[in-house]
Each structure stands twice: as structure tokens, then as C-alpha cells.
Amino acid sequence: MHGSENNISGAHNASGSCCTHHLNSGANPYCLRVIAPEDDAALKDLILSVVVEHGITDSEYNTNPSELEELSVQFSSPGCRYWVVEEAATGRLLGGGGLAVLPGGDGSICELQKLYLHPDARGHGLGKQLLERLLLDGIELGYRQMYLEIHPTLVKSQVLYEKMGFQRIEHRLGNTGHECCGVFMLRPLTLLNTSASNTEPVL
Template identity: 40%
Template sequence: MTTAVIDSTQQDVVVRRITCDDNAAIAQVIRQVSAEFGLTADKGYTVADPNLDILCEIYSQPRSAYWVVELNGKIAGGGGVAPLIGEGEDICELQKMYFMSSLRGKGLAKRLALQAMAYAKEQGFTRCYLETTASLTQAIALYEHLGFEHIDGALGSTGHVDCEVTMLKSL
């Protein structure tokens, strides 16, 4: 477990691997952040993710990992990496990077993305793919800063029909 003081108010941030006790809390974070950015069914987005309430089980699969971010003992974000379904053994996907507003602007998304990609490289992946939506401009800027390049079309079988931004990075 890694703990770091992140600002002058002495807020403690812990980044750790997900446990099954975290499923409900991280699912709530993902739903809340999605709604904050208008990524809801009433805005035309497909929001039914059958895995959202069982992320611990999903990321306990081989070559997969998910980390939650706690702020003062409460889960406020997370992100993970897993093999990209429908692609070769060398490509993974950066997945479910969601952060409550209380975590944004502190470098935690960058830290978590770098941690996930380091893990992916240890697992033998040579490329990392991601999908997002154009309205998430801060996320796109981060991914570009991390060396992800825009590609013309989707890879694999992610089921993310609403994600029109596709990016790829060599690890």
C-alpha cells in the first residue's frame, strides 16, 4: 500500500489493489462521475455495464489489475488494466479511469495510469489501448501527455459503443 500527502490540508491518499469489499464503492464513484460529465442514458449514452458491480472479480483474472484510490479513507477513484478482448496477447487496455472532483488536479490519474502501464509491461504487454469520449477533454490531454496517440478506429471487442476517441501507446 502506498500513502502520500498530496496537499497542504494534509489529506491522505492511498492507492491500493481493489478488494471485493470495494465493489459497491467504486461502482458508485464510476456512476457518479459518469453522471457529472453527462455520460448517462438520457443523454444518449449506453450505460449498462454488466461488470460494474463486480470489478474485483473481473480484475482478479490473469494479467489484469485494478487499483482504487482512497481519500481520507473513502474510495474516490480508480483505474485498471486488462488484456484487450479480441486482440493479440501483446495488447492491453487501460480501463475504468474515474476520479471524483476531490482527487482531480493532484496528479493521481497520471500516477495511476503510469502504475497500470508498468504493471502491463511486467505482464508482457507491448502496447496499451484505450477508449474514451470527446467530452472528457482533460482525460484526453493526460493520455496525450503520457504518449498515447490517436488511432483511426476501435480495436478489440470492448463493447464501448459510445467511445469515439481511440488511442494506442507502445509500452
Template identity: 40%
Template structure:
């Protein structure tokens, strides 16, 4: 008999999710060698994501499965960028959530919100080795660009994408 994979749901982050999201980010980043200075793992906002994304022109979502938060991602204005550009930020999934279509669904949700907020472009930074994520970005229409934009503080990232919304 085939194994049944539990469905997932996506909702806006709440304060009760902060600890789970911080654990996810801190568990996933080392998996891809993203440790040390210049990576979100050391970003203080990781501990209070619900407050960090409660501001204007910001949104962060969590992905739940069986009542447990297993991933998340959001958008916010690109620090040091133009007012028309947002950044896709802190999109990470536990291995148990990968391959279920949650990435594409969450990406769609984030980009829809970015358009409604009034952004014209979405920027993101990632790291060599995050191959599945890069395939998702490219399937979604992001195009690779030569270098960083804005002032994200993520100096450890080495691959950059932009999408016209």
C-alpha cells in the same frame, strides 16, 4: 492560512471496494454525457470489479483519500484484440480527487503492471468532452488513432488512443 489537501494512496482493489467503485463510475459517467447503451455505466462488471479484475493479466486499483475510495482504474486484455495489447479500463475519479496528481500516479501504476504482465501496447477509448483525461493520456505518450480496436462493447466512445509500452 492555506488549505491543506489530504494525500491520496493507491492500492489493489478488494471486494469491500466494489460498491464504492460502482457508485463512482455511475456518478462520473453522466457528468460527461456517458449514459445509455455502449457505456460502462451499464456494464454489469461495474458491480463486482474486484472479481472482474482478479483474473490473469488483469489489475485494478483504487485511489483512497481520508479512508474513502474516490477513484480507480485498471488494465485487462483487450477483448477481441491481440494478446500483446491491454486496455486501460474504467479509470474514473470523483471531482474531489481531480487535480491532485492522482491520475498521473494511477496511470503510471497501471502501465507499470501492464509491462510486467507482458503487454506491448495499451489501448483506451474515451469520449469527447473528457478533456482533462485526454491531456493526461497525451502527456503519458498515448497517441490518438483513427478508430476502435478490439470488441470492447463501448460503442458510445468516439476517441481512441494507443501507447507502445
């Protein structure tokens, strides 16, 4: 991942899960690995807590509880990928992010989905490294572009996405159902721009 991680396939963290990558984060080591069924409950709680943290109501954000159930199953389909971030020493789940084919698209565009970090995991460059990993996944899975929708109040996240090569577009693509996410961004899946600061926080 362009200098952002070291492959350590086969290594295990404190929880016993296979840790596929270490993330560079200063003093605190973090682990990046593919989502597993045992992550589902903690990840759902994390996503809902971050939404509440930013003052976005469930009705406004259109958070359908069924969309957060069994995320490991949802992202096991072909063309999907989801990574979780956890504290290597304790196995504590601190974030995650994924991609899937854009609903209602032509199959060439993937959508960045459910990228969230716990407050304790922000400010260490983890959001940038996770996003880099997902951009590489999009390329490997054969997509040509990555699309995202984001709530207008999440300004810091928008700054990071722009630094990572996403550009704002005027109109919504596909049929995501996220009506309150009024900012639309698109990025070609070519070479990665890794100029974003390692201290930029991300939702």
C-alpha cells in the same frame, strides 16, 4: 513509479486495508492499493456518478450494470490489475483504474479500463500517478501496448493521455463494446513519459 510514490507495503489506512503505496498529492495524503471485494459497491456508485456528472447517459455510454458488479472479481483474472485511490486518513474511496487484456485482440495489447476520479481527488496529480502505475503494470504483465477508448467530450482526460505518451489512432481495436467512445488511443509499453503536469485533472 518513477518518483510518484513511496512503497509502504504492510502499512494500513484508516479503514484497515493494506495500503501498498502513498501518492504524492501535497497536503492531503492518498493511498493506492489493489481493489478488494469491499470496494465493489462504492466503486460502482463512483463510476455511475462521474458518468452522470459529465452528462453522458447510461444508454449513450453503454453502461451495462452487470459490468460494474463485483469489479474485484473481474479484475482478479490473470493479466488484469485494478487499483483504488482512497483518502489515507479516512479510507474514503475516491477513484480507481485498471487494465485487462484487450477483448478481441491478439493478447499483446492491454486495455486501460474504468479510470475514474471523484471531483475531490482531481487537481492533485493523482490521475497521472495512477496511470503511471498502470503503465508499469502493463509492462510487468508482458503486454507490448496499452489501448484506450474515451468519449469525445472528455477533453481534459485526452490531454493527459497524450502527455503520457498515448497517440490517437483512426480505428477501433478489438471488441470492447463501447460504441460511443469515439476517440481511440494507443501507447507502446516502453519507457514512461512523466512530463505531464501534476495538476492535470482526469476523469
